[in-house]
Amino acid sequence: MNEAGLEVLLDPVGDAQAPEGCTVIETEVEFLRHALRPHRLFIRGKELCRWAEQFYRGRGIPVRRIASPSRVLREICPRLSEQQAKELVGRLCQPGIDYIQWQKPADILALLYPNGRWYEPPSEEHSAWWLLWLEEVQISEAEQVVLREQASLWEQDAPEALKPMYEACEPHQAQEVLEAWLGLTSERSTGIQLPLFPCGLPNRWRERISETAKRWYVQGQPKLSEYLKRQDVIRPAKEIVADEGAKYYLNHPSALNKEVLFLLKPYLSHKRWKELEKLLPPQPPGEFDSSQPAEKVLKWVADKYLPYRKWVSEYGNDEQYKQTEQLAHQFIDWLLHFYPRALQDLSLRTSLVFWKVRSSLADDKVTLLVVLDGLGWLDALSLDEHIQQKSRRLKNFTFEPVLSALPTITRFAKPAIFKGACPSLALDTEKKLSDLGEVLPEGNIPIWRLSQAQPGQCFIWRINEPDKTYHERYDSKTIAQDVESELCNLAEKIEKASDSVPSDVPVQVIVTSDHGRLFCSSEKRHCPPSGMQVRERAAWGNPSVHFGEHGYFHDDQTGLLYLHAERFGLAAHVAVPMDVHMFVTEGGKGNHGCFAHGGLYPEEVLVPWLVYVRDVxxxxxxxxxxxxxxxxxxxxxxxxxxxxxxxxxxxxxxxxxxxxxxxxxxxxxxxxxxxxxxxxxxxxxxxxxxxxxxxxxxxxxxxxxxxxxxxxxxxxxxxxxxxxxxxxxxxxxx
CATH class of the missing domain: 2.60.40 (Immunoglobulin-like)
Structure with a gap:
């Protein structure tokens, strides 16, 4: 303010906010009335400001021009028209807003949309927010210009894979990119590998995925199987598609087949999965043929008996259950004669998992032997699917059924695998056998150790799953999902472990297990024989029985089958129930249980043998x-x-x-x-x-x-x- 107590502010564009305490002058009459009074004058308008500036210059009174907010806007966003800039000024220039501080598009957008993430750098999560926000908001043409300027800045700083996300500047473009990102359209907006969608799905997008899936099912499009197999689509989206599939197949059961059911399984709730599984009984396995070679007998068990036995255990009638019991006992009779012969006959040994391990080691490659706890054949099918979906480097070389060591409990069966010998040799405390390879710490991915691996080395990696999940969550309503989730995690661990071996070193990954498990529930009915320890369905020790010339004895009164240690390569004599029930244990929990093992039923003794090779x-x-x-x-x-x-x-x-x-x-x-x-x-x-x-x-x-x-x-x-x-x-x- 000058000596005369007069301060003159000029706003020739006429869009600036008058400071507090100023007298606003917009006409010649108002100017003449206040021109020389001791006030703070805010003169607005091009002609009036030109006239006032000449008037005060002639009298030696200084004036100050106020920056135009619309011009500030157009300097930040040159593509704004004058009219668009004035439109935004009308919304932005409120009391207390210092537009002189505006320097970039984000400053403007932060005032227009205060809850936006305008100052964050580009990232996967940020780009997803941007598209979801843009797809939903209603914007004016003037706002569109500012958004384009900001998106262009983000695009410049974004990694290659995220640049297409910031090229979208209009709602319909955002929708197209989101549809591609979520796998709903066949064409990707870019040939670059996109990351997994990093945000939760808003309800509107869950509904959109649901409607798209309905069209796929009704139209019978092959996109469904492709969608569920894709690795670049998030699980929540697959779960929506799978649930719509369940609804469709419940209404059209004739369209359901085992391949579709297998694809849907990982993404369905336990309730939905059971509803569908009940609709699709496997074909009855037919007669058991003991005259077939061992590999054909085991393949019959894996392909025919096990799927049917599992379905009957949950949904079948008494007659069907009785049929599978008869088949199981016929298998046990075959096993009692075959197993001792396989211990002695070199041509039959490859049917036994512990001998197969010993014969599969190689001098020209690293062997990673993954020994899972309680991985049955049917779970192995899911594990293999997960491995082949997740790993681009591992190719399945062998997938066949083999027999576990007896009895089918961990304390006997797992050392047999580690040492490549039957339990009587593997657990011999006098003639101690060495492990076939270096036994790695349990559970954790042994990245550091495998990174130093050399051809000819064998690493034994023991993992206590899925047995741990089965036993800890046996009464859970989501047990099927829990196990499937654990199998998915196991596949990721196996992939990472394999990738840890140097790229120039050949690798084979062998995945097997110590035992399977029963499908039905069991009760604790059998009293432990005198002189024997028990666990679940197995007893071992020194019973007072006469084994006979074949090395086994079936006690009709107790329903127990006794196996001679020397005849069956056991660490001690063993007794197992000939039904599906367990031994009574002192201090044991409850009177019944699920997923028991230790006996000779096909589902207990059949284990998977999977071999993968890397980088073929x-x-x-x-x-x-x-x-x-x-x-x-x-x-x-x-x-x-x-x-x-x-x-x-x-x-x-x-x-x-x-x-x-x-x-x-x-x-x-x-x-x-x-x-x-x-x-x-x-x-x-x-x-x-x-x-x-x-x-x-x-x-x-x-x-x-x-x-x-x-x-x-x-x-x-x-x-x-x-x-x-x-x-x-x-x-x-x-």
């Missing part, structure tokens, strides 16, 4: 399929194979797909030497397609290299002699 590369093989045939008649295909790989390959089969559905699978079984060419006449194709239908066919060859199978695309070059044309080739799929 897809073979370089070119295959051309040609042929000529008459539509509707049988025709022969010809295969021309160029093996450009330095490894021998086996062409196992030719698969023809129609609209992503498997139409024909034709066996080939042809070995092709490294760096060579081969021609195959055949295989025979029933019902040669019409010319127009061949355009819908996609062909793949199943090629095996180093024991690992790959599916390779095949070039088709076929001709059709038209006689008639089918309307729809897909009818054969129904």
């Amino acid at each position: 590369q897809k073979p370089k093989v070119e295959i051309e399929v040609s042929g000529s045939g008459q539509a509707g008649k049988d025709g022969a295909l010809r295969l021309l194979i160029h093996n450009l790989d330095e490894r021998n390959v086996f062409i196992k089969a030719l698969r023809l797909y129609m609209e992503d559905q498997l139409w024909k699978s034709l066996p080939v079984e042809k070995k092709v030497d490294a760096l060579s060419e081969a021609r195959i006449e055949g295989p025979l194709l029933p019902s040669w397609p019409a010319k127009t239908q061949w355009g819908q066919v996609r062909a793949e060859a199943v090629v095996q290299v180093q024991g690992v199978q790959f599916e390779l695309l095949v070039q088709l070059s076929v001709e059709t002699r038209e006689m008639y044309q089918k309307e729809n080739l897909l009818e054969e799929l129904e």
Whole structure:
């Protein structure tokens, strides 16, 4: 304020907020009335400010120009029009707002939307917030300009994978990116691998996923299986899709099959899973054939008996349960004769898990032997699925059933695996056997130790799951989900452990278990035999019984079966119940239990043998399929194979797909030497397609290299002699 007590402030643009205590002058009349009075004058308007500035300059009175907030806005966001800037000023310039401090778009947006995360740097979580916020908000054209400026700054600083998130600046763009990020659209907005969606799903997006899934199910689209297998889609989204699937299949049970059920299982609630499982009984296993070779007997148990036995244990009637009991006892009779022979016969030993371990170690690679506690065959199927979904480096080489050591409790069966010998040798305190490899600390991922591994070394990694979950949560309503979650965690641990071995060192990962478990509940009914210790379904010690020439004795009065230690390679004589019940234990908890083990039932003694190899590369093989045939008649295909790989390959089969559905699978079984060419006449194709239908066919060859199978695309070059044309080739799929 000058000596005359007059302070003059000029606002030529006319959009600045007058400071408190100022007299606002907007007309010539008001100016003449107050021009020389001792006041703080705030003069507004271009012409009036020009006139006032000349007036005061002539009298030696200083004036001060006030910065225009709209011009400040346009300096920060040059793409704002004058009208848009004034629109924003009308919303922003409130008492107490110091627009002189505005320096960047975030300053403006923080006033327009105070709850926004405008000052945070780009990140996965921030980009998700940005898209969810943008997709929901209603914005004006003026706000759109400011948002674009801010998004451009974020995009500049963002990692490559997140840049597409900040390219979206309008609600419809945000929706498209979110749909792609959540896997709802087939096309990704970028070829870059996107991270998992890092935020919780708002209700509106849960509903959107649900509606999309309903369309998929109703339209019968193959996207469902692809969606549930994808690693870049978050679990909550898969759970929504799976739950909609459960609703659909409960209304259309004929459309349900075991492959779909297997895919849905990890993402369903226990209640939903049970509702669906009940709808899909496995086929009865048929008769037990003891004359078959051991590998076929064990495969019958794994593929036929176990799925049916599990279903009957939960949903079956008395007659079905009685049938599976008979089959179980027939298996036990076979086992009593086979097991002692396998201990002595080298050709049969590979059916026993402890001998199989010893014969599977290799000098040219690191062996990571993962010994899980209580991993039954059916759980192993889920574990294998998780491993193959999560790991891009591990390929399944072998997946077969083998027999555990007897009795099927950890204290006997696990040392047998560690030492590669039957329990009588593995637990011999005088002739102590060494472990087959270095036994790693239990549970934790041994990253540091494996990072120093060298070819020829074996590392034994023991993990007390899933047995721990089964026993601790046996009465939980979510036991199936709990176990499935633990299997998923195990797959991640196995992947990380395998990746810890240096990349230039070959690795094989062997996954097996010490025992399985019963599917049904058990009661504590059997009294411990005199002179024997007991645990669950096994007793061991020195009973007073006569074993007979076959090395076992069945006591009809007690229902117990006694096994001779020397005959069965045991650390002591063993007794097991011939029913599904347990021994009474002093101080034991409760009178019944679930998931017991220790006996000889197939589900207790059958354990998985899984072998994975790391970094087996897809073979370089070119295959051309040609042929000529008459539509509707049988025709022969010809295969021309160029093996450009330095490894021998086996062409196992030719698969023809129609609209992503498997139409024909034709066996080939042809070995092709490294760096060579081969021609195959055949295989025979029933019902040669019409010319127009061949355009819908996609062909793949199943090629095996180093024991690992790959599916390779095949070039088709076929001709059709038209006689008639089918309307729809897909009818054969129904």
